[in-house]
Amino acid sequence: MSVEGNPGRRLLDEDRLFSSDPSQRSVARRLYAEIRDLPIVSPHGHTDPRWFADNEAFENPAKLFVTPDHYVFRMLYSQGIPLESLGVARRDGGPVESDPRKVWRLLAENYGLFRGTPSRLWLDHALSEVFGVQERLSAANADAVYDQVQACLDKPEYRPRALFDRFKIEVIATTESPLDPLESHARVRDSDWDGRVITAYRPDPVVDPEYEDFTANLEQLAEMTGETTSGWKGYLAALQQRRGFFAEMGATSTDHGHPSAATADLDPAACQSLLDRALSGAITAEDAELFRAQMLTEMARMSLEDGLVMQIHPGSFRSHNQKLMAGFGRDMGADIPTRTDYVRALRPLLSRFGNEPGLDVILFTLDETSYSRELAPLAGHYPILKLGPAWWFYDSPEGMLRYRRSVTETAGFYNTVGFNDDTRAFLSIPARHDVARRIDCAYLAELVCDHRLDEDEALEVAVDLTYNLVKKAYRL
Template sequence: MLHEDRLFASDPTQRAIARRLYGEVSALPIVSPHGHTDPAWFARNDAFPDPATLFVVPDHYIYRMLYSQGVRLEDLGIPRKDGAAVETDSRTIWRRFAAHWYLFRGTPTRLWMEHALETVFGVTERLSPATADRIYDQVDERLRRPEYRPRALFERFNIEVIATTESPLDPLEHHKAIRASGWSGRVVTAFRPDPVVDPEFEGFRTNVERLGALTGEDTATWSGYLAALANRRRYFMEYGATSTDHGHPTATTADLSRAEAEALFAKALHGDATPAEAELFRGQMLTEMARMSLEDGLVMQIHPGSFRNHNPQLFTAWGRDKGADIPSQTEYVRALKPLLDRFGNERDLTIILFTLDETSYSRELAPLAGHYPALRLGPSWWFHDSPEGMRRFREMVTETAGFYNTVGFNDDTRAFCSIPARHDVARRIDCAFLARLVAEHRLDEDEAAELAVDLAYTLAKKAYKL
């Protein structure tokens, strides 16, 4: 199924150059500096139970498409918050998925899925209702083998390091177990403080109280609250964290006086903050996190611009991260100015900006990253983690920010078996882009070969201090 020249230009000159460049990077180790795989997989090293649980149930890229065509989430085995009955027969779920596989024509999900089926499980026929049971049986049989357990696949995928993402309230028990096991695989955590810095996050006040209990700090006070956050950051660093991650609705930042911040925190903690005040508090906390990053060295990632849980019925029944997050227009130049006024010129601080608003690439993000020493641009993310999205990113930011104000690629996925596929797509697209520059005599091929390695491996490792 997989053509050796997939994603390369049809022009023979560019295609030949891309092949040579890809040959330099195809076997490089995978650095996965930001993602959402479950650390329990690597701590317990239990076999994945079945094909549907591996591929369908955890992957919102898959079930959001099926939901858009009228397939109920219950029928795909997606667990409900209230524990109500959902489909539990894995083969039935797989058959439903196969019956709708045609929906993924032309999507990156199809690229990732077919790459995983062929290169990991040896499947060489297209998924369809007619082939569903054969493919299910082939994948299911292999999942029972020891070489298909999470740690073995981690090593087979040539993963050098992978970062998971946890709340400050997480005790990191799985990371402790991984460390205690003596396994050589490098799995690190990342600090995601949203539950305790967003007044509109469900259970915010209770979360802040739990933060205080974990740290022994009085989180009813502004100073105690900040001390507790710094404490948890240090704790996460003990388990390998090199980065923080902030999934705010916008890129708004603020730089309030201490008195203003204390008053705003009190309103947020008591549930009295208006939506505008909640947004201001989140903005203040981005600036506080930048200050802490300058002190402790953690790289800061800002992932704004997603209207989370846009479908209230889905959120009520299934909760967060169920395919109902929608990109929204995002402004950066004015939004980031309070933070940049304080920290933008710091050479020892790294803030990686992401966007779901592609219109901001050349107008705002590339000029900002092309000037401020503290800023770098994250790769095409989420809805734009696709061949076309990656091409647009390179075309729109390179002329202003260059390559070295970007940070390579990260897969940002919950779907473990898609990781090699996602990195392979990114490497192929970057090689195709570089091949065009070489063919147009804008870049020498030896420079392109060096860049290909940097984009596939070196930049991510350096930017995330891995």
Template sequence: MTARPLRLDPDRLFPADPRTRDLARGLYRSVASLPIISPHGHTDPTWFADNLPWTDATSLLLAPDHYIYRMLYSQGIDLDALAIPRLGGALPTDPRASWGLFAANYHLFRGTPSRLWLDHVFAEVFGIDVALDAGTANHYFDHIGEKLSTDAFRPRALFDRFGIDFLATTEGAHDDLSAHHRIGASGWGGRVVTTYRPDGVIDVEHEAFKPAMVRFAELTGEDVYDWQGYLTAHRKRRADFRAAGATATDHGHPTAATADLAPDEAERLFRAIVTDNWSPADAELFRAQMLTEMAAMSVEDGMVMQIHPGSFRNHNARLFASHGRDKGADIPTRTDYVRALKPLLDRFGNDRNLSIILFTLDESAYARELAPLAGHYPCLKLGPSWWFHDSPEGMRRFRENTTETAGFYNTVGFNDDTRAFLSIPARHDVARRVDCGFLARLVAEHRLADWEAAELAQELTSGLVRRAYRIDQPLPAAAMAA
């Protein structure tokens, strides 16, 4: 069979109406080549610290990407056959055979954002002009392997080629920052910073909580089993992260619950947590209290808070037992924000020194709760469509559900939140195209002037994200003195 061509239509994702599409084209041209600001993600900082070449298409594009293998798993394809490591280590697998299995099932991704991202990577990054399928699998595997063996496809060269101006990774409070220190000492000009994710030493229900606490103590020199020592340890680690360029923290709690306990109540709760005398309700209350404690520290040191709640993690018990966390089995849940955030907002909601970016996997909360909250409290902003909703339709729904109440300026642009480094330009391109299409529709409906849409296109691509994440702002004096 003759290979089908791979071609990216220049009008993809633009409105179908000719006049509105013309407006979207013009707006997109004004932002298409702007630098990429990636303020939240999960790429591996050792890639940029060591700048070693990737070896093959499977280890680079398939094995790390849960968006890909969750779809394949849903169709009965075993993760072992896809070279996904088990908890005890990967089973012997031929990476070419794994790639061939993926290619033979590439049709499963029709209509999904993964298909948009992957086709962009294949065409724009690797210059491939035939579609991926079983017949072209070997061509892809060989072509990508040849490219990866060249200096032009090492991590730093691609970072520069992609036009990335700022990229944040995410590390835990119990992680060392040696990779970021090596990046800083390398003389390379790429700006790769870290983000403070303390969940590992906050969520007592996590199976690795105890070893994480041991490491937390080692890194800080504090008695982390004493309430005041524990809080001091967080302050020390936050200072370490700021020294490595961090401007933000991140909190991936099961819910958005917050609490503001009296000091003695908080200390009693912490004692129950660290002495294994806790219930699930205690674990939830401690997570809630720690969001408020983290907000207090953000008022002190200027770090922006990100709250990513509402995922039922590792829903597939058998897969969790065999392959561990983050294997595509996380499922969105209903999430309350109005009542959940009230204790934190009662204490800090009117503090202009605090900045909290809220995300959701529960789209029903956008118009009902999140947009009204962000449209009122000075400390709140809305994060972009996230995870399952990081898609053209998800982005459109986000704008439609939030703009009339929160406006554009209580949002924070786009972030890609990805482990898949090569997909970053594709994801940002999708966001720019969708936003330009949305703005074009408002112009066509005479709800925005053309010059306002042009300004907003710049803001949604660059201005809002720079300000929201305080990328170009100096730390407050208290943070500098820490």
């Protein structure tokens, strides 16, 4: 059988993710037809800006689909496949598999592991819609699919900028540390290409005392800004200066990946004392949590002044697998959700800024139990708060439905911000947005058929969830 399979068959069914109920499916089809081709607005993610600056061909299928995507390699690792076998680079430069075809075969031989997962939807979508593969990936067709994808990657129309345009991406935001010089963003800006690639300010390496090389990071921050970062006033001035630079380079948002949503409102003397202990290496875990809590409040103050939208992504126990952290570093699929408090944790920040008309804070969670109990009531009251979409482990059909059902009755649709893909895997972006559009249409169709919403209202909401809300929320 050829890789293309049966010419009359599609790898992806046109009604995927819609209800099996005929009435709901009919409404969902009509709604989806109106929004499926709207531009993609990707306001938060982790794609590499060098792709768009250099516009070089993606090297091979393995480096495109496997080695950069922790959703993919964490599943394979969970079944005993070493990351070295998948070509994932070691911190010490030790040997890893260098034959991309062997890496690809490992994915194909184990493709059944992804049954029922969102990764399967994303992979099938990319293979089918981007590369024309119409046969399910397997050990039997691994080499044929590899060759078909590679043949495409060798063509100019599969380079990053061409795919950006093909995917109808209106704007994409990457995420960088304040220590990043944003050289790739400058090259994109100064090129003759009109694609909009912006950055987002992620200060974790210089606001988290438990981040590796924190003291050295503050020394580098001082060198970049000319501020004395060992003093509280100079430290804040340095962070503010870098925020200004990021805004000049197109940033409209900040992003904060703290272990919790804790906030604090301390006096300057207490802040200086915390900073002194952090720089001396004598800070305790409790002090580090208080330092991060204070910094969320400081970042909110700065956002009120400079207009950058503030995103808070709390509740992940980062690098839970210590062996992987030592061998491969961060972002190796070993981050695990934790219980997260918002009502008490955010009160210091909200007491100070919660009613300010010029501040926008977008809250995310990996603790689904907090949706209806805490997040929806908070966003349904405080003017500064909006709810980010189902995130990370819950960026999935079931996760998206649970999100809508948990928050809509209390927060409504208009205290949410549409969808963002938050991905490193470039080819999964149109797939993820398509899943979100389909799930929103399926949910809205249910409301229409239950006579809780008229179809003309559902269509207006579908357009807003797909396009309007995200542009408004991220000031794009």
